[in-house]
Amino acid sequence: MDRLECIKSMVTKCHTTADIGTDHGYVAEMLLNENICEKVIATDLNKGPLDRAIKHLTSVNLHEKCDFRLGSGLTVLKENEADAIIIAGMGGELIADIIEASKNIALKASQLILQPMTTGDKLRQYLKENGFKIIDENIVKELHHYYFVIKAVPGEDEITDEIFYEISKIILEKKDPLMFEYLHKILNVNENIIRSIEKNNSSDYNERAEALKMKNEKIRELMKN
Incomplete structure (x- = not known):
């Protein structure tokens, strides 16, 4: 399973998903094609990637199910507007900063799917200390890189040992060979x-x-x- 496929597979069926930093809009396409959600709010900080997403999702006739927004992080969302929030393909500390800047919005979502490219430990610690509970996690490998995909919900989490910020207890318990x-x-x-x-x-x-x-x-x- 590749990284984007894994992200898509971890979204629980819902009405609206916000894809933050949508880039080409591939995850939005997968979610809509498989009826995992009815609508995607596709956002990006930069006009170039957002234009690419608009072009791609228009070419596959999905643009009518998408709401395209230019802006930073979760600031483009209103409370309760998105059931699922995806933030993928950036550093763990940046993902934590994005959540922190609009924590009221993140805490109103029923699920966060987060895929840090680096410093997953910092992101896990941030979630634990800020009212989020990690309920699932997977590991995927692309070329020589290992990526973690985290699913979090609002709630209290318990960490029995700080090593579990660095090494996912959930994936260990799954005995995943990767x-x-x-x-x-x-x-x-x-x-x-x-x-x-x-x-x-x-x-x-x-x-x-x-x-x-x-x-x-x-x-x-x-x-x-």
Whole structure:
């Protein structure tokens, strides 16, 4: 399953989906073609991508089911206007900033589908600390990159260990083979950093090496369980 397919598959059937940063409008097309929603509010910060989405969705005769809006993040939405909100293809911290800037709107949606390109740990922590609960998560691989797709709803979440900001507990529990592949990659990256740190032999560096060793131990423990 590719990244966009995974995003689409995690949207629960609803009336209106807001696709924030729609780019070409491919996710909007998938959602409408499969009757997952009846209407898409396709938004983008920049005119170029929004024009591309308008052109593409017009070419596949779906433009009448779309409302195209130019603007930043969730500021183009009203409260209760979208049942599902998709924010994909940007950094985790930027996604958190977008939610924070219009938190009243995000908290009124029944589902958020979020796909961070980087810093998924920061996004998971933000959600936990700001009234959102992660109810599902998947991992996909495209070329050599691993991507996480997070589904969150308004609610309280419990985190038993801070490692679960970095490593999705939900995907671990699914025993997804891709997750184990991803964790092996993380272990190797950390081992390489530890080796290069130990060559430098300064006390600051040693502290960092120890922290990474402890993290690797924790990851191996999680993989075993």
